Every structure is written in structure tokens, then in C-alpha cells.
Amino acid sequence: MKPKIKAPFDAKTLLAAAGEGSATRDYQRAQLVFAQGDRADAVFFVQRGKVKLTVLSRQGKQAVIALLGPGDFFGEGCLGGQPVRMATATAMTEAAIVRLAKQTMIRALHRDAVFSELFTTYLLSRNIRMEEDLVDQLFNSSEKRLARILLLLAHFGKEPRPESVIPKVSQETLAAMVGTTRSRVSYFMNRFRKLGFIDYNGGLQSGLQVHRALLTVVLRD
Numbered sequence: 001m002k003p004k005i006k007a008p009f010d011a012k013t014l015l016a017a018a019g020e021g022s023a024t025r026d027y028q029r030a031q032l033v034f035a036q037g038d039r040a041d042a043v044f045f046v047q048r049g050k051v052k053l054t055v056l057s058r059q060g061k062q063a064v065i066a067l068l069g070p071g072d073f074f075g076e077g078c079l080g081g082q083p084v085r086m087a088t089a090t091a092m093t094e095a096a097i098v099r100l101a102k103q104t105m106i107r108a109l110h111r112d113a114v115f116s117e118l119f120t121t122y123l124l125s126r127n128i129r130m131e132e133d134l135v136d137q138l139f140n141s142s143e144k145r146l147a148r149i150l151l152l153l154a155h156f157g158k159e160p161r162p163e164s165v166i167p168k169v170s171q172e173t174l175a176a177m178v179g180t181t182r183s184r185v186s187y188f189m190n191r192f193r194k195l196g197f198i199d200y201n202g203g204l205q206s207g208l209q210v211h212r213a214l215l216t217v218v219l220r221d
């Protein structure tokens with residue numbers, strides 16, 4: 001499992017490259033950033049907090065396609081001609097999010113070669129992650145998919161600590177990301193905890209501690 005590559009720049013650098021046409025806004029937990037079907041006219045950058053991207057099928061089934069944090073972009077589909085949003089973006093926690101109008105982002109990419117290179121690197125790393133997610137969904141069991149998602153959320157491979165804590169994630173959200181039922185997630189979470197792979201004595205909403213030993217679930221045949 002390859003670690004996710006974070007964009008190596010912060011909001012201050014981003015705003016300096018963008019100039020006019022950008023704005024930072026604070027969001028409350030569960031506040032909508034944009035909805036599926038809305039006009040796609042801007043790119044967003046997470047400065048602080050967490051954002052959830054979800055899609056809703058015509059049959060009313062919802063799936064979580066990404067959980068984003070500081071350093072992540074979203075909504076960049078508008079740069080490729082996407083007319084409307086294909087997903088809904090919602091703040092999972094209190095968050096500060098930079099909004100860059102489409103034309104502002106395009107000007108910044110043309111004007112600032114360093115910024116353009118960093119953004120391209122970010123998009124490539126995100127594409128690699130999406131390909132890995134697809135392979136994971138097609139060939140791995142729901143138990144392995146859950147273990148991989150927990151390790152990714154804990155940033156294993158990037159964090160210096162051997163164990164990391166994921167704050168406030170629900171079993172419903174994990175089930176939507178894995179593509180299984182909440183009851184199956186609950187079964188595997190209890191199993192992982194009994195084996196010493198994870199710990200959430202205060203409940204998932206209080207934070208989930210992921211141990212390096214969880215890697216054994218992903219690596220085994």
C-alpha cells in the first residue's frame with residue numbers, strides 16, 4: 001500500500017499564487033460546501049479540518065468516495081470542463097476552506113510554474129490512489145478493504161509515530177467507504193480490537209487508535 005502524497009504547500013502559498021479571486025471561509029460540522037448537481041465553477045483547498053465527498057445514485061444509494069484533510073484539493077473537475085458537481089462535499093468537522101474561482105485557478109497555473117508543478121504532482125498522486133482504490137474494491141475482501149481504509153486515514157507511511165489516531169469517524173461512514181453494511185463493519189472492528197489491531201475504548205466518535213499490526217490484515221494472502 002503506497003502512502004498518499006500530500007500537497008507540499010499551505011494556504012498562504014496558495015493564496016499568494018492565486019491573488020484576487022480566492023477567499024477563505026469557515027465551515028461548521030455537517031455544513032454543505034457544494035451539492036451533487038451544483039454548477040462547477042471553482043476549486044477548493046482544505047486549510048483546516050476534514051471534508052467528506054459523497055455520491056448519490058438514482059436509486060437513492062449513497063457512497064463515500066473520499067475523506068479529505070488539510071492540504072487536499074477538491075472540485076478540480078471544473079478545470080477539465082466538468083459543468084456540474086458529480087459529488088457532494090460536506091464538512092465533517094469545523095473547517096477552513098479556500099475557494100478559488102475557476103478562472104483564478106487557471107491563471108495561477110499558467111502564471112506560476114512552481115505552483116503548476118505542485119498541483120500536477122498532487123493530481124497524479126490522487127489518480128494513483130484512485131486506481132489503487134479500484135483494484136482494492138474489485139479484488140479484496142471487505143475485511144481487507146476496511147483495514148486498508150483505516151491505515152490510509154491514519155496516514156501510515158507518512159506519520160513518524162508507529163500509531164496514529166483517527167478522530168470522530170462513524171461506522172456508517174466506514175461502511176459507505178468499504179462498500180458493505182454497517183453490521184459487517186461492526187463485526188470486523190470488534191475483531192480488529194480483540195486482536196489488538198485497533199483501540200476505541202471511548203467509542204468511535206471519541207477517536208480511533210490504529211496500530212501498525214493492522215498491516216498484517218492487508219498483507220496476508
